[in-house]
Amino acid sequence: xxxxxxxxxxxxxxxxxxxxxxxxxxxxxxxxxxxxxxxxxxxxxxxxxxxxxxxxxxxxxxxxxxxxxxxxxxxxxxxxxxxxxxxxxxxxxxxxxxxxxxxxxxxxxxxxxxxxxxxxxxxxxxxxxxxxxxxxxxxxxxxxxxxxxxxxxxxxxxxxxxxxxxxxxxxxxxxxxxxxxxxxxxxxxxxxxxxxxxxxxxxxxxxxxxxxxxxxxxxxxxxxxxxxxxxxxxxxxxxxxxxxxxxxxxxxxxxxxxxxxxxxxxxxxxxxxxxxxxxxxxxxxxxxxxxxxxxxxxxxxxxxxxxxxxx
Ligand SMILES: C[S@@+](CC[C@H](N)C(=O)[O-])C[C@H]1O[C@@H](n2cnc3c(N)ncnc32)[C@H](O)[C@@H]1O
Numbered sequence: 001x002x003x004x005x006x007x008x009x010x011x012x013x014x015x016x017x018x019x020x021x022x023x024x025x026x027x028x029x030x031x032x033x034x035x036x037x038x039x040x041x042x043x044x045x046x047x048x049x050x051x052x053x054x055x056x057x058x059x060x061x062x063x064x065x066x067x068x069x070x071x072x073x074x075x076x077x078x079x080x081x082x083x084x085x086x087x088x089x090x091x092x093x094x095x096x097x098x099x100x101x102x103x104x105x106x107x108x109x110x111x112x113x114x115x116x117x118x119x120x121x122x123x124x125x126x127x128x129x130x131x132x133x134x135x136x137x138x139x140x141x142x143x144x145x146x147x148x149x150x151x152x153x154x155x156x157x158x159x160x161x162x163x164x165x166x167x168x169x170x171x172x173x174x175x176x177x178x179x180x181x182x183x184x185x186x187x188x189x190x191x192x193x194x195x196x197x198x199x200x201x202x203x204x205x206x207x208x209x210x211x212x213x214x215x216x217x218x219x220x221x222x223x224x225x226x227x228x229x230x231x232x233x234x235x236x237x238x239x240x241x242x243x244x245x246x247x248x249x250x251x252x253x254x255x256x257x258x259x260x261x262x263x264x265x266x267x268x269x270x271x272x273x274x275x276x277x278x279x280x281x282x283x284x285x286x287x288x289x290x291x292x293x294x295x296x297x298x299x300x301x302x303x304x305x306x307x308x309x310x311x
C-alpha cells in the first residue's frame with residue numbers, strides 16, 4: 001500500500017514504536033514555522049536511503065519517501081533544523097559520521113510484541129527445550145545460549161525468557177543466557193529498562209503475567225519485567241553487518257522480521273554467518289514472511305518459519 005503522509009495521521013506519542021505501517025511516533029518539526037519545508041527532495045531521499053543500505057543493510061523502496069520524511073523529521077526537530085536539505089548537509093559535512101547512528105535509529109522499523117508469532121514459543125517449550133534437556137549431561141551445569149538478533153524494545157527476548165522460566169523448573173541448574181542485540185541504540189534502552197506500558201502486555205498469557213510481570217509502585221500503568229527475567233537477558237548494541245564479538249555457539253537464534261528489509265545477497269551472507277554461530281542441530285526462528293529458500297542450504301525446515309542447522 002502506498003504510504004503517504006497525507007493518508008497517515010501523525011501520532012502524538014513520540015515514544016510510540018516506529019511500526020513500519022506509517023504509524024511512526026515521530027512528527028514534523030515546528031509545522032507552520034517559517035522556513036519549515038514539509039517534504040524531502042528525491043536527491044535527499046536517495047542520500048538517506050543509501051546510508052541506510054550501506055550502513056544497516058536496510059533497503060528502502062521508492063514509495064517510502066514520505067515515511068522517510070516523517071522519520072527524518074524527528075531529527076530535524078531535535079537539531080532545530082527546518083529542511084531536510086540542511087540535515088543532509090550535516091550528513092555529508094565534516095561531522096556527518098556523528099549523525100549516522102541517530103539517523104539509523106530514526107529509520108529503523110521497531111514493530112514488535114510480546115509472544116509475537118506465538119507458535120515459535122510453543123515450539124520452543126514443547127520441542128526445542130525438551131530436546132536440549134534430553135541431550136544434557138546430568139553431571140555438568142548445562143550451557144544454554146539463545147540470541148535474539150534484532151530484538152527491538154525487548155518484547156521478544158523477554159518472551160523467550162518467560163518461555164524458558166516456565167518450561168524449565170530446574171532453570172537454576174542451567175547456565176542459561178539470552179543475548180538481545182539491535183542496531184538501534186535508542187530502542188535498546190527500553191528493553192534494558194524492562195518497563196512496559198499496560199497496553200504492551202496484551203500478548204503475555206495471564207499465568208505468565210502474574211508470575212513474571214511486576215506493577216511499578218509509583219505508576220500503575222507501567223509494569224516491569226521481574227528481576228529473574230532481567231537477569232537472564234543481556235542487551236547489547238550490534239549491527240548485524242558488522243563483525244560479531246561473541247564467542248561460542250548458540251543453541252537457538254531468533255532473527256525475526258529483521259531481514260525483510262535486507263537484499264537477498266545480504267540475507268545470504270547473514271544466514272551463512274548465523275549457521276557458523278549455531279551448533280549443528282540448533283534452531284533458527286525467522287519471521288513469518290521470511291524464508292531461507294535460495295538463501296541458505298545449511299538449515300533444514302523444522303516447522304513453520306523454523307529451521308535446524310544441518311551443516
Ligand atoms: C521489526 S523489528 C523486529 C523485532 C523482533 N525481532 C520481532 O520480530 O518482534 C526489526 C528490528 O531489526 C533491527 N535491525 C534492522 N537492521 C539491523 C541491523 N543491520 N543490525 C541489527 N539490527 C537491525 C531494527 O532496529 C528493529 O528493531
